[in-house]
Amino acid sequence: MTDTSDARPVDGEAEARADAPRRGLLRRVMRYVPLIAPVLLWAVPCWVLLFAGQHWPLPVTLAGTALFALGLVVMPLAMARGHGRRQQDRAAIVGATLLGASWVLFTWSVLLGVLLRLALTVAGVGEGQDRARIVTWAVLGVTAVLLVWGYAEARRVPRVRRLDVQLPRLGAGLDGTRVALITDTHYGPLDRARWSERVCETVNSLDADLVCHTGDIADGTAERRRAQALPLGTVRATRARVYVTGNHEYYSEAQGWVDLMDELGWEPLRNRHLLLERGGDTLVVAGVDDVTAxxxxxxxxGAHLAGALDGADPELPVLLLAHQPKFVDRAAAAGIDLQLSGHTHGGQIWPFHHLVGLDQPALAGLSRHGTxxxxxxxxxTGFWGPPFRVFAPSEITLLVLRAP
Structure with a gap:
C-alpha cells in the first residue's frame, strides 16, 4: 500500500538546490514573525468581530476591545515566562493555549469574514449590520467547536495507522517485519503521565519487531519530565527499541535524554546502526542526530550519515531514523531504502501546514524521493505547545515491511 497524502517528491540534489531559495525566504520571514504575528492574531479578529459594520452597543465594543488587548499582552508575556529562563509550566500552558486559540480565531475570522459575508451579500440575506453580526456569531461558533474538538483530539491516545511498505531490496526472510513508530511525544507542562502509559500499552498491542521513536520526546529536561517519560521503559519489541534525537532535545540538555532512553532500555542510534536479522536475511537499522545538533x-x-552507515554492507537494505523529513535529501543521495521521520505534526492546527511546507519536503504519509x-x-504522537489538533490527527504508526 502506498500513501502519498500531503507529500511532495524530491529528486536528489537538484531539488535540494531548487528548495534553497524557498527555505531562505522562510528564514527571512521568520525573523519578523515574533513581532508581527501576535498583533495580527489579535487585531484581525478584533476588527472582524467588533468593527466591521456590527454597530454593537458601546459597552460591548469596549469590553470586546479590552479582551483582545488583554490577549495581545498576556500571550507573549506568558510564552516568555513559560519558555524562557524561568520555565514556569503554568505560564507556558496559558501562553500556548492563547496562541492556539488566537490562531483558530484568526483563521476563521479571515475566512468567514470574507467568504460568508460575500455569500450572504450574493444571497441577499439581511442588511449591512445584520450580515456583519451573522459573521461574528458564525466565527465565534466555529472557533468554539474547533477548539473543543481540537483539544479532545490532542489529548486522546492516537489511533493506529497501518500500512504496508514494499522495499525492493528486502530479503524474503524479513517479509512481514513489523515496525512501530512513535514520535514527537512532547511531554511538557501539561502532565500526561497517564496518557504516556496508554500510548505504550497501544504500542505493545501491535506485537512489533522493531519500535522506533524519532525524537522530540519532551519540552524540558529529562529530570523535569522524567515521570511522563518513564512508561517508555515498558514498551516491548521482539527485536529492538531504537531512538534518535529531535530538535527539541537540543533546547533542553540533549545528552540527558539520550542517557535516560538508554536507561529505559532503548538503543540511542546516534550516527550508528544495528542489524536486524531474520530468516537468513538482514536489515540495517541506522539513525542520525537531528540536523540542528x-x-x-x-x-x-551532529547528523553524520556516513558515520551511521560505517561498516554496513552497502548491498543490504537500510531503514534510517532521522527526525526531520528534510534529511531525505542526504538519504536519497546515499541510496537509503526507507527513512522514518516526524517533526511536522501534519501542521497540527490547520492551515499551519502551509508554513510547514515551506521548510519540509513532506508533511505526512509515504512519499518517494529519488530512484x-x-x-x-x-x-x-503528541502535540507541541497549543493543546489542540485541528484537521491533523495524531498517530501511532505500524509499518509492515514487504519484500518484492
Missing part, C-alpha cells in the same frame, strides 16, 4: 553546541552531537528512497513522515 551540530549548531546546538552540544559536544559530540530508491521512500520517506514516511508521521503526524506525531
Amino acid at each position: 551540530e549548531s546546538s553546541g552540544v559536544a559530540g552531537h 530508491r528512497t521512500q520517506l514516511y513522515t508521521s503526524r506525531g
Whole structure:
C-alpha cells in the first residue's frame, strides 16, 4: 500500500538546490514573525468581530476591545515566562493555549469574514449590520467547536495507522517485519503521565519487531519530565527499541535524554546502526542526530550519515531514523531504502501546514524521493505547545515491511 497524502517528491540534489531559495525566504520571514504575528492574531479578529459594520452597543465594543488587548499582552508575556529562563509550566500552558486559540480565531475570522459575508451579500440575506453580526456569531461558533474538538483530539491516545511498505531490496526472510513508530511525544507542562502509559500499552498491542521513536520526546529536561517519560521503559519489541534525537532535545540538555532512553532500555542510534536479522536475511537499522545538533553546541552531537552507515554492507537494505523529513535529501543521495521521520505534526492546527511546507519536503504519509528512497513522515504522537489538533490527527504508526 502506498500513501502519498500531503507529500511532495524530491529528486536528489537538484531539488535540494531548487528548495534553497524557498527555505531562505522562510528564514527571512521568520525573523519578523515574533513581532508581527501576535498583533495580527489579535487585531484581525478584533476588527472582524467588533468593527466591521456590527454597530454593537458601546459597552460591548469596549469590553470586546479590552479582551483582545488583554490577549495581545498576556500571550507573549506568558510564552516568555513559560519558555524562557524561568520555565514556569503554568505560564507556558496559558501562553500556548492563547496562541492556539488566537490562531483558530484568526483563521476563521479571515475566512468567514470574507467568504460568508460575500455569500450572504450574493444571497441577499439581511442588511449591512445584520450580515456583519451573522459573521461574528458564525466565527465565534466555529472557533468554539474547533477548539473543543481540537483539544479532545490532542489529548486522546492516537489511533493506529497501518500500512504496508514494499522495499525492493528486502530479503524474503524479513517479509512481514513489523515496525512501530512513535514520535514527537512532547511531554511538557501539561502532565500526561497517564496518557504516556496508554500510548505504550497501544504500542505493545501491535506485537512489533522493531519500535522506533524519532525524537522530540519532551519540552524540558529529562529530570523535569522524567515521570511522563518513564512508561517508555515498558514498551516491548521482539527485536529492538531504537531512538534518535529531535530538535527539541537540543533546547533542553540533549545528552540527558539520550542517557535516560538508554536507561529505559532503548538503543540511542546516534550516527550508528544495528542489524536486524531474520530468516537468513538482514536489515540495517541506522539513525542520525537531528540536523540542528551540530549548531546546538552540544559536544559530540551532529547528523553524520556516513558515520551511521560505517561498516554496513552497502548491498543490504537500510531503514534510517532521522527526525526531520528534510534529511531525505542526504538519504536519497546515499541510496537509503526507507527513512522514518516526524517533526511536522501534519501542521497540527490547520492551515499551519502551509508554513510547514515551506521548510519540509513532506508533511505526512509515504512519499518517494529519488530512484530508491521512500520517506514516511508521521503526524506525531503528541502535540507541541497549543493543546489542540485541528484537521491533523495524531498517530501511532505500524509499518509492515514487504519484500518484492
